[in-house]
Amino acid sequence: MSAGHQAMRCKQELLSNWGNFPRIEAEVCYPTCADDVRKEVLRCERVIARGNGRCYGDASLGTHVISMLGLNRVRHFDPCQGVIEVEAGVLLDQILDYVVPAGWFFHVTPGTRFITVGGAIACDVHGKNHPQKGCFSNWLLDFELLKADGSTVRCSRQENSELFWQTCGGMGWTGIILSARIQLMRINSIWLRQRVVKAPNLEALLLAFEAHRAWPYAVAWLDGLSRGGNLGRSLLFLSEHTEGSVSESLAFPRRKAFTVPPYAPSFLLNPVTIRAYNHFRFASAQEGERLIDLEACFYPLDRLRLWNRLYGRRGFIQYQFCLPETHAAQGMNQVLTLSHQQGIVPFLCVVKRHGDRPPEAVHSFPERGYSLALDFPRTSKLFSLIQQLDEVVWQLGGKIYLAKDVCSAPKLSRIYPQHFAPDKFWSLMRERLQHADDYQKKS
Ligand SMILES: Cc1cc2nc3c(=O)[nH]c(=O)nc-3n(C[C@H](O)[C@H](O)[C@H](O)COP(=O)(O)OP(=O)(O)OC[C@H]3O[C@@H](n4cnc5c(N)ncnc54)[C@H](O)[C@@H]3O)c2cc1C
Numbered sequence: 326m327s328a329g330h331q332a333m334r335c336k337q338e339l340l341s342n343w344g345n346f347p348r349i350e351a352e353v354c355y356p357t358c359a360d361d362v363r364k365e366v367l368r369c370e371r372v373i374a375r376g377n378g379r380c381y382g383d384a385s386l387g388t389h390v391i392s393m394l395g396l397n398r399v400r401h402f403d404p405c406q407g408v409i410e411v412e413a414g415v416l417l418d419q420i421l422d423y424v425v426p427a428g429w430f431f432h433v434t435p436g437t438r439f440i441t442v443g444g445a446i447a448c449d450v451h452g453k454n455h456p457q458k459g460c461f462s463n464w465l466l467d468f469e470l471l472k473a474d475g476s477t478v479r480c481s482r483q484e485n486s487e488l489f490w491q492t493c494g495g496m497g498w499t500g501i502i503l504s505a506r507i508q509l510m511r512i513n514s515i516w517l518r519q520r521v522v523k524a525p526n527l528e529a530l531l532l533a534f535e536a537h538r539a540w541p542y543a544v545a546w547l548d549g550l551s552r553g554g555n556l557g558r559s560l561l562f563l564s565e566h567t568e569g570s571v572s573e574s575l576a577f578p579r580r581k582a583f584t585v586p587p588y589a590p591s592f593l594l595n596p597v598t599i600r601a602y603n604h605f606r607f608a609s610a611q612e613g614e615r616l617i618d619l620e621a622c623f624y625p626l627d628r629l630r631l632w633n634r635l636y637g638r639r640g641f642i643q644y645q646f647c648l649p650e651t652h653a654a655q656g657m658n659q660v661l662t663l664s665h666q667q668g669i670v671p672f673l674c675v676v677k678r679h680g681d682r683p684p685e686a687v688h689s690f691p692e693r694g695y696s697l698a699l700d701f702p703r704t705s706k707l708f709s710l711i712q713q714l715d716e717v718v719w720q721l722g723g724k725i726y727l728a729k730d731v732c733s734a735p736k737l738s739r740i741y742p743q744h745f746a747p748d749k750f751w752s753l754m755r756e757r758l759q760h761a762d763d764y765q766k767k768s
Contacts (some may be wrong), residue, residue, distance in 0.1 A: 333361045340390065343633050344381040345640030346703050346731065349753065351388055357395035359503050363475045365391050366501065371751035374501045376444030377416060379437055381643045382731030383753040384448070384496050391501065393443050399423055400504065407509035408466065413443030413502040420507075421577040421619075428575055429509035430619065432464040436675075438624050443502040448728040449494035449689045452623075453542040453564075456680030460689045462493035468505035473749035477503065486685075491745070494688030496727055498745040498755060514569025515578060517542075517622045519562060520614045523607070527557025527661075531654055531695065534561065534678045541565050542622070543678055548603040549661065549671035549699060550596065556661055559676065560610050564622050578618040584630040591637025594702065599672050636702050641672075642731055644711060645690075645698035647679060648723040653695040656721045660697065660714050669710050671699035688740050690726040698729065708732055727754065735761045 334355040341348040353375070356362045366372055373387035377394065393414035400410040404427040409420060417431065418438040424430065435450040444450075446468060449460045458464075467481035470492060480489035492499045522537065524530035530545055537543060540563035547559040569575075626632060633641070648656040657676075664670060675698045679691035690696075701707050715734045718725065725737040735758040742759040 333357070333365075340378075340386055341640070342378045342380050342382060342385060344642055344703075344729075344731065345633055345636065345638070346642065347383055347386065347753070348640075349386050349388075351386065351390045353390045353392055355392050355395050359396070359469075359471070359477070362391060362393075362396070362471055362501055362503065363477075366471060366473065366749065367475050371749060372501075373750055373752040373755075374413075374443060374447070374497045376414065376441030376447075377439055379440045379444065380448060381729040382727075383757065384727060384730075385444070386753040387751055393441060393501070396503065402427075404429070407511060408506055409509060410504065410506045411442055412504045413446075413468075414441050416441055417445065424509055425512075425515065425577040425619070426575050428512055430512045432458050432508070432510045433461050434623055436624065437627055439627065442505050442507070446493055446502055446505060447495060447497045449686065450728070451677075451679070451689075451691050453544040453677060455691050456538065456678055457541055459680070459683065460493070460686060460691065462490075462686055462689065463683070464508045464510075465493065466506040466508055468492070469503040470499065471501040471503055473500065473747045482685075490685045490687055493686060494690065494740075495745065496688075496740070496742075496754065497752060498742060498750045500750060512566055512569075512575075514567045514573055515575055515619045516567045516569065516616050517564045517619070518567055518614060519564040519617045519622065521610060521612055522561040522563065523610060523612050524557075524559045524561055526551075526555055527559075527654055527657055530557060530559040530561060530676065534676075534695070537561070537563050538678070545676040546606070547674040547676050547697070548607055549664070549674040550600045550603055551607075552665060557657060558607055560607065564617070567616070578620045580620065580628060582628050582630050585632055585634040587634060588638065589634045591635070591639070591702070594635050594672055596670050599670070639703045641700055641702050642707060642711070643698055643700050643729040644671075644714060644733075645696055645726040645729045646714070646718045646723050646737075647690060647692050647694055647696040647726070648718065648721055649692065649694040651694075652721040652723070656717060656723060657695070657697050659717045660699070663713055663717065664699070664701075664710060667706065667710050669701060669704065669707055671701050673700040674698065690724065690728070692724065694723075696726070698726075730754070735759075 375385040396412035
């Protein structure tokens with residue numbers, strides 16, 4: 326928990342986020358203290374904060390980027406109240422080693438623990454328990470924000486509350502989050518009870534989500550290649566924390582991870598191998614219950630480090646949209662059918678159920694209903710497919726998730742970058758959404 330200041334590094338880099346597209350030349354600075362961040366903000370005309378680059382598209386890319394990874398100190402942890410205060414570049418992964426042994430976990434966590442707290446706030450991330458627990462902002466007590474003029478303000482529900490809500494899900498456009506205090510959730514065990522339910526098609530999946538709504542966590546893997554009567558066949562994973570025993574020692578379980586080598590051959594992932602894998606996964610899945618630990622339940626993908634490399638140099642695009650309950654079946658059906666008709670199939674599909682959005686959380690992605698996330702390898706035909714998917718989602722009153730976006734129509738996000746003042750905090754995404762017409766002409 327000590328603060329050690331080093332001279333700030335700045336260098337030109339070829340930068341991309343998790344989808345490896347787009348890849349741009351950027352000047353990246355690596356401050357290790359708030360003062361250096363302030364100097365950079367004052368020195369540059371336009372900057373954007375970057376966490377760990379785990380958003381998929383262009384949200385933390387820009388010509389001038391401030392990497393927050395060097396602000397990585399845990400300032401204080403209160404093991405009685407379960408409140409932790411950290412600098413914004415701290416990874417969720419780092420927090421787990423402090424809090425799990427003391428019997429605490431996150432109320433809300435996304436599907437990877439390799440994201441920073443600043444990134445979690447700026448995208449207002451959600452987990453598999455949105456109906457019960459909302460987004461990351463629901464459990465955020467307050468944060469320090471560095472503004473364009475170099476001043477720092479504390480934001481909470483009571484203090485500077487408008488700025489608080491603009492910043493949660495505000496994609497870094499209000500300023501730079503320097504530190505935050507988060508309320509954690511009590512756990513007595515690292516074990517969860519998990520039930521697997523097989524759903525032969527999309528309708529059955531949505532019914533299963535409804536029937537099991539009492540489970541705290543629910544997420545479905547969907548076979549994006551199945552068609553006809555099997556369209557949308559899925560495995561629904563439900564889970565809940567167990568009580569544990571007094572003798573259980575609590576530590577975040579860390580299995581040996583495998584790292585995908587650079588430039589892994591992208592031919593490994595193709596419609597034939599994915600079809601075979603999906604068929605095997607669905608057919609071999611056993612319904613029933615078992616015990617799984619925190620890592621297996623919340624972060625299964627993290628075991629294969631840098632799995633994004635499997636998509637090769639061209640990268641991939643995740644298209645995640647949310648639809649109201651009443652239109653979810655129709656919309657997901659249309660989206661999957663359109664992708665099949667055009668011969669562009671998603672390699673990984675995930676469905677989640679969402680609850681009501683608090684009215685103050687103006688920029689949070691989830692709305693009451695369902696979201697579907699589809700991973701598509703990037704091909705030239707994909708952009709025109711996404712335009713068509715956008716139209717389906719728009720017509721049915723849905724929206725897309727900016728944390729994953731790279732080419733959707735600006736209206737789909739239902740966030741208007743031009744309403745954010747000032748213009749200092751500027752990313753490629755902001756440029757794309759704010760100046761959609763000019764941008765499309767240029768590209
Ligand atoms: C495998 C995987 C699974 C995922 N699962 C989920 C999920 O279940 N739910 C979900 O909601 N998301 C999920 N995501 C997306 C991810 O959680 C978010 O994109 C998250 O914001 C990434 O955080 P980051 O630290 O990597 O930030 P970056 O990706 O670097 O940046 C994301 C945004 O935050 C801004 N930002 C970062 N730091 C700061 C700061 N200090 N101050 C101001 N702005 C800042 C950036 O400008 C950018 O707009 C997943 C991503 C991956 C790779």
